[in-house]
Amino acid sequence: MHDPIVTAHEINSPLAPVLLSVEKQQDGIRHVPAHSHPQGQLLGTFTGLATVGIGERLQQWVVPAIHAVWIPPNMPHSSLSHGPFHGWSVFVDEQACARLPAIPRTFRASRLLREAVGRAATWRRQVLGGAELRLVEVIFDEICNLPEEPLGLPMPSDNRILRIATQFLGDLTSQSTLEEWAAWTSIAPRTLTRLFVEETGFNFGEWRQQARLMRALEMLARGEPVTRIAIDLGYENLSAFIAMFKKRFGVTPGKFSI
Template identity: 50%
Template sequence: MSTPIIRLDLVTSSGAPFLAAGELTQSEARATSSHSHARGQLMGALSGLVSVGLDKQTWVVPAIHAIWIPPHCVHSVRSYGPFSGWSVFIAENRCASLPPEPRAIKTSSLLREAVRRAATWPGVELDQAQTRIAEVIIDELAASKEESLALPRPEDPRLVRITDALAGDLSDNRRLEQWAAWAGVAPRTLSRRFVAETGLTFAQWRQQARLLRALELVAAAVPVTTIALELGYDNVSAFIDMFRRALGTTPGRYQTAETPENRAAVR
């Protein structure tokens, strides 16, 4: 069983403070099976990378992002290697102004500092100063912009066969027509079903899968050239350009932003 980030009564008890937070660092990987709770949860990584399974999607959480999980939303969690992360649990009656669906957000320095402060609280009724900090966390979450860090999973067995094969080898550059022939489906049908079931074209789905895998590898400090080759890019420049368009920065700068020294600098 995974070590709780905070005391379980702060998640389950209606008499607990309306906001509770915790940080946890452990030398082993973290994995929790599918579960839900009445409180909304905002969770992020302090270092490395965490993935969250939500419904038919997988969400990747790099260290400068967080995932909002609304109340009663079934989810699972796993880390890539040793776990270092944080969570904020918000009472259901305070979630009305917060996003009704799961979303990824980029965390601001203000939000990270407020969470860090809240993680030191003893779990009793909040005083006035603590209440103000808790309200800042809720306001920052409510005002946050949604980031695209999810990878939807199709249901059609033919599409699942393709996406599973791609997930196993993202360097595979076969065109849609070639994949359609491999899976025994007409190209037009494949194209139409991809959009209908995932909201993405085949090319967009593959690029999103590559981006999320790139984030995993960047978090593991894999050299950019190695990442580009593993993901099927002809050259490093093409990979860096894709990464910059998606996240607004280069892989190198993104990796630097996740180092403990730089995280400490914004605290």
Template identity: 50%
Template sequence: MPDYLIDPSFLNASGDAASIRVVLRRSPLARETALHSHAFGQLIGPLKGSARIETDAGIWVVPAIHAAWVPPHHDHALQSNGPFQGWSIYVPPVLCANLPQSPLTLQGNALLDAAIQRASHWQNGPETPAQHRLAQVILDEIATAQPVGLNLPAPQDARLQRIARQLAADLADHRGMAEWANWAGIAPRTLSRRFVAETGFTFRDWRQRARLLAALEMLASGRAVTTVALDLGYENISAFITAFKKTFGTTPGQYLAYGSENPAI
């Protein structure tokens, strides 16, 4: 029997519900949900480690200091990186009009964490005036939270998708763009042009982004910085640290320290 965080019939209701629902779950097992959608918007945040959210548009890596927003009726799947410890906020359609209309990753903060902790203890039923005010705080935090670029856009061309899948299976693969084009049966110039048109990144930048998002997951699972760098194909740890800092604005060590000093709920 599927292990739902919340009754699916509630999420696919007619939209009459006007209250948010917060679900908090700690499990010794990893969590994986197949691609699905529902009428409610959903904010998803891991308490420890990280989670990966997949949509038709690409993937989002969500470390514990961040959260992912999925608007209503967007297909999405989730896979936790290790035992699942996290929370979800379900926002009824009537309250989603002023919230982001596309999936994105948001920067967490202490106010949102505290509000989620309080709301996770609410019982089902009409909101009290105090609960309504706190719910508005949560909605305001979702609406105004700082987006974080932790997504990897998915190409749509079938040949580019083959390359993306193969790269994901071995991010340390050093083959150049021309070699990948020959492998996929596409002209190098066409591959270069279509990667930019379909993902917004050059092939080289897209592969770099894929490696660094994988690095976030590996670091969140407790892997050593040197091990992560070598496993992802970087020539040395300095090259990895430079690329990581250029993308995320901090070193891997500082990133890990920030996560441990700013625990979630």
């Protein structure tokens, strides 16, 4: 049984505040099976990557540390950390969610949001004062107004394609071609191409680049050198990595604001 980031009593109590922010650190991999609750939830990590499944089909998204995921009330979701877990969650009263997005969304968490969430995690009072309620409004504004960045990585549900995706995420330096992956899973290359688009919205090459981008953002957030990131992600040279990154984000990795 997983250790809940917050107890059911804490969030379901009639005395629970309109917003409850909590942090959790765990040495091992953290897996939270599919579940739902009346509260809306904003979820993020301080380090590493988390795979979050949302909706009836639990569509999987790999989310880097500098991003956050908004999950509306009563929506099934699950999560899995890729390595030790250090993350945070904000639970919002169901009635207050009427003014927040009705569909899931991912966005890059601003410094303001991260600071506000961290401050809210220090609250221990069930009744929030004026200053605290003003900070709640700031968090709500950030959830609603931060530009959506669909940088999460959609994970396929087809078991054959999921095997490829999982294997690649375990070794982002892999240069195996689509044809080689197809042979590994005994799928015709044309079928693999079609399934990848149907399951993720990306062709295989785009999905692979997106996966590397996710890891690059995570490593930048940890302050790792750009040269090491390029090597660890399997780029032929530093220039190739910088060119790809600048094409996607408009700035070089060294100037990207985490």
